[in-house]
Amino acid sequence: MMHPEYVTGFCDGEASFSVTVSPRGSSWEIRPSFSVSQNEASKDVLYKLQHFFGCGYVRPSRSDNTYKYEIRSLPELRDKIIPHFQKHSLYTEKQKNFEIFVAIVKLMLGGKHLTKDGLREIVLLLEKLNPKCKKIYDRKKLQELMNV
Amino acid sequence: MMHPEYVTGFCDGEASFSVTVSPRGSSWEIRPSFSVSQNEASKDVLYKLQHFFGCGYVRPSRSDNTYKYEIRSLPELRDKIIPHFQKHSLYTEKQKNFEIFVAIVKLMLGGKHLTKDGLREIVLLLEKLNPKCKKIYDRKKLQELMNV
Numbered sequence: 001m002m003h004p005e006y007v008t009g010f011c012d013g014e015a016s017f018s019v020t021v022s023p024r025g026s027s028w029e030i031r032p033s034f035s036v037s038q039n040e041a042s043k044d045v046l047y048k049l050q051h052f053f054g055c056g057y058v059r060p061s062r063s064d065n066t067y068k069y070e071i072r073s074l075p076e077l078r079d080k081i082i083p084h085f086q087k088h089s090l091y092t093e094k095q096k097n098f099e100i101f102v103a104i105v106k107l108m109l110g111g112k113h114l115t116k117d118g119l120r121e122i123v124l125l126l127e128k129l130n131p132k133c134k135k136i137y138d139r140k141k142l143q144e145l146m147n148v
Numbered sequence: 149m150m151h152p153e154y155v156t157g158f159c160d161g162e163a164s165f166s167v168t169v170s171p172r173g174s175s176w177e178i179r180p181s182f183s184v185s186q187n188e189a190s191k192d193v194l195y196k197l198q199h200f201f202g203c204g205y206v207r208p209s210r211s212d213n214t215y216k217y218e219i220r221s222l223p224e225l226r227d228k229i230i231p232h233f234q235k236h237s238l239y240t241e242k243q244k245n246f247e248i249f250v251a252i253v254k255l256m257l258g259g260k261h262l263t264k265d266g267l268r269e270i271v272l273l274l275e276k277l278n279p280k281c282k283k284i285y286d287r288k289k290l291q292e293l294m295n296v
Binding site: 004006013044045048088 | 151153236
């Protein structure tokens with residue numbers, strides 16, 4: 001079994017805490033995701049992470065011959081992923097992303113994403129995420145969301 | 149101070165064990181290097197690694213606005229870097245690179261790189277390094293080296 005500090009160190013370099021916003025009917029869907037990608041030669045480490053956290057799936061990405069370990073389930077993010085990184089802190093700028101990610105997951109667990117004010121709060125938090133994460137959602141659609 | 153397992157985890161994602169071969173006068177210079185690069189926002193983690201290992205330098209890279217922590221000294225590689233990763237193993241394919249790296253450093257510490265046969269042995273080990281590392285040296289020059 002991997003050491004918890006190894007897991008934090010590896011994720012500090014390789015993992016992503018991201019949140020996507022996409023239209024769904026007359027509302028918007030907010031999807032937080034914790035993921036780690038590796039090329040095929042190192043895919044074993046993803047299965048070891050899956051074993052360590054006891055949740056999530058490893059899937060191949062056909063487009064670029066990589067594998068991705070991902071968790072999207074809110075209860076699993078709340079019970080397994082977030083507590084791990086709260087106990088074993090990240091050292092890089094990813095720590096800031098993690099804190100924003102936690103704030104968004106908490107708002108969602110409280111059902112805030114189902115209200116206009118809650119959605120606005122989430123989008124303001126998303127704005128603080130790093131540039132990579134910003135690219136995930138469409139800026140025009142974001143404006144529409146802010147004007148709901 | 150960083151936990152040793154955090155250091156291994158972070159390096160498993162972000163570090164590089166590389167060896168360059170370049171002409172020097174009538175002979176060849178073999179330069180092993182352990183390095184970790186980060187963008188400016190996360191450069192602090194490099195100084196923490198430097199503090200952890202107690203050797204090496206952090207330098208800015210003007211070309212791409214990143215910072216690199218690097219150790220090239222053979223005694224420091226032997227006494228500080230190699231023992232760490234022997235005690236706290238890597239999980240990815242980087243472990244194979246590390247083992248080849250160790251073999252090359254050991255040959256150099258024994259002065260083998262100063263003999264034709266030793267140089268050939270080192271080049272054969274280099275061939276086993278991953279594709280990224282292979283790009284470091286010129287294939288034509290390698291052929292010349294093999295035919296010394």
